[in-house]
Amino acid sequence: MFKAEIKSETLKGIVYVISTLVDEVKFSIRPDSVTLKAIDPAHVAMSEITVSSRAFLSFSADESEIGLDLDKVKSVLKLAGPGDMVFLEHDPDQGRLIFRIGNITRRMSLVDTASMSNPKIPEINTSADVTLKVDSLKKGISASESISDHISLEASPDGFRLACEGDTDMADLYIPKSDLDGLKCESKVVSKYPLDYFSNIVKVIPAGTIVTIKLDNDYPMELLFKLAEGTADVLYLLAPRIESE
Template structure:
């Protein structure tokens, strides 16, 4: 049995975050909440998401794994307003899922779960970290995209730098320790990442209080943030661009 209800804003946020990386995802509903693990087809970006059942208005769940198309789901959920309720049910006997927003009902057949195996999430010891407001990071990512496709992130004991050098334009943003919520760096580090996988997060970060970034010299980037008053938790992993990638 699966019968969950949540406000449109929560459902929209979940789907928007997952849609940054994949078009299809397997949603694992359990007694305590929702768990999703996805990786993009190129294995460059990965998301680990957990949402506590307390974030939902209704949570009547037997363990269920449901494969859904993110784009279709996002388009349908966007029909509703921020105050609307979204109800998701699944009938195992008929194999049909139903999503209800007000009077509007969408019936769909879930995807084959065997094609949606979740990835193993890496355990990374990343040496440097910084915590920044979601609004500041959103602005930095949107500005960076104006200059190029690759962003350099640099961190020292007192400064976090976002730097982009494109073919003709460049953008640089420096954040001092006073501008940041936290900074942790014993030795300077610099690494480069694709904005293709970061810029879509800018819209989401506008609604997030703060984001923790951890990386190292040519290390993967891990972005960690919460939503839904802390009931939702996301870890976003992104592989670095190193010299051999050019």
């Protein structure tokens, strides 16, 4: 059994984040939360979103799993305007999830979860934590996208740098420690990442959101932030780009 009511903007934010990696996802439902995990087909990035029952206006659930086609879900959410509520109800007998938005009802067939991956999120220990508003990252990415297919992130005790260098051009964003929301770094660390993956996730994070980037030298990056007024925790992992000598 699963019945819930949620703001359309909240559900859109969650769905858009996870859909940067996969087209189908498994919702692991518990009496107090919903968890979504995804890893992209190339195993370059993975994400875990834990949505507390507090993110919903109403929430009643037993432990269960449902698989959804995210393109279908996004098509339904396009019907919802700002401030609209989305009513969700699982119909296990018919194998469907029922969406109600205003006077519109959509019954969506579920996707079999048997073949879906259940990635284990690794424990990663990094030496640098950078906390800042996502708006700065969006600007740095906009300046970099036409230059190269990878981006360099650097943290030092003095600040944070996002840089991109191509054959002829380069872009550089530097934010001193005084302008960051937080910085924990004892020595300089730097790592390169595929720009398309980094850009895709940053673009769907709502403006004004505070994000924390965990870095180390040539090491996977952790990007952490909250959605739904702090009731949904997002962890995004991105593998580094290691260039051969």
